[in-house]
Ligand code: SF4
């Protein structure tokens with residue numbers, strides 16, 4: 001087999017990719033297929049591995065792929081810090097700037113978004129959030145393509161990554177999909193091949209102007225977003241009380257959200273008992289001339305779109321909606337029990353939250369009045 005020529009390599013002779021994703025979008029499998037693509041069809045040596053947390057849908061997942069010439073051995077198995085290609089599976093992940101760590105003038109960024117590459121550059125690479133250096137930004141509306149072609153997001157991103165890196169062919173990546181998914185899921189193979197093709201062909205690329213002032217900002221972002229041996233809290237304990245609710249789970253949603261129709265709601269609270277993520281906001285109110293706890297709305301920052309609430313609602317007060325059609329979510333109600341940094345929350349999603357219960361405990365421990 002004729003080997004492809006890697007367009008660039010680092011000092012150790014590797015071309016490196018990093019996938020930033022969340023559990024449920026299939027980045028792990030995408031990374032494995034990219035690794036196998038190198039060995040089976042590109043005449044390269046490659047290694048791929050992933051790191052993930054509790055494996056719950058919605059938790060951060062990172063995938064790492066290294067390529068090098070076939071005769072070279074891969075002796076490095078550490079996470080990739082400065083990737084040549086950085087693939088982000090959901091735009092909402094950019095709310096945490098640490099996903100851009102390691103971006104440099106060699107890095108091409110591929111992002112799943114409905115926005116244009118220019119909008120992404122303006123919003124995240126050179127806007128008010130600070131400058132980040134990159135060689136280019138590529139965008140692909142992978143979620144929409146996946147829904148239209150009945151494929152998975154990960155295969156659309158697979159096609160987009162291969163198009164962006166410039167050294168794989170559409171034929172080769174479709175072949176690796178046939179090898180990997182063809183026997184296991186033959187009924188969905190055609191849809192996945194179409195997803196790969198559209199990811200490969202509909203990628204929008206934009207070269208990026210290098211900016212010499214990026215370094216300072218990159219360093220600042222790194223300091224703010226990372227815990228290392230200098231910055232980790234004593235004992236390695238997470239000091240954010242109630243940290244399960246500081247998570248913005250928007251990125252976990254895969255195109256659907258629950259839509260609330262209050263006129264049908266009988267305030268039975270089945271949705272609240274079922275929802276694993278504190279989304280429903282019940283407050284004292286009047287229902288049928290009686291004072292009771294009334295469902296006032298949803299805090300979508302904590303909603304991962306599992307739609308269990310829709311299943312249990314007995315009256316149809318919750319229905320499945322397509323998120324892309326609901327830009328301004330009606331009945332969105334931020335959780336008032338959580339302390340927050342207001343402007344950061346409004347602009348970027350949930351962060352800095354603690355539950356009222358945890359807050360009260362802290363106040364008591366520190367001798368404050370509650
Ligand atoms: S389950 Fe349905 S009817 Fe019951 S409180 Fe929730 S939204 Fe209202």
Ligand code: SF4
Pocket residue numbers: 257258274275276277279280298302303304305306307308309310
């Ligand atoms: S879809 Fe419903 S049950 Fe699932 S996280 Fe969102 S509000 Fe909760």
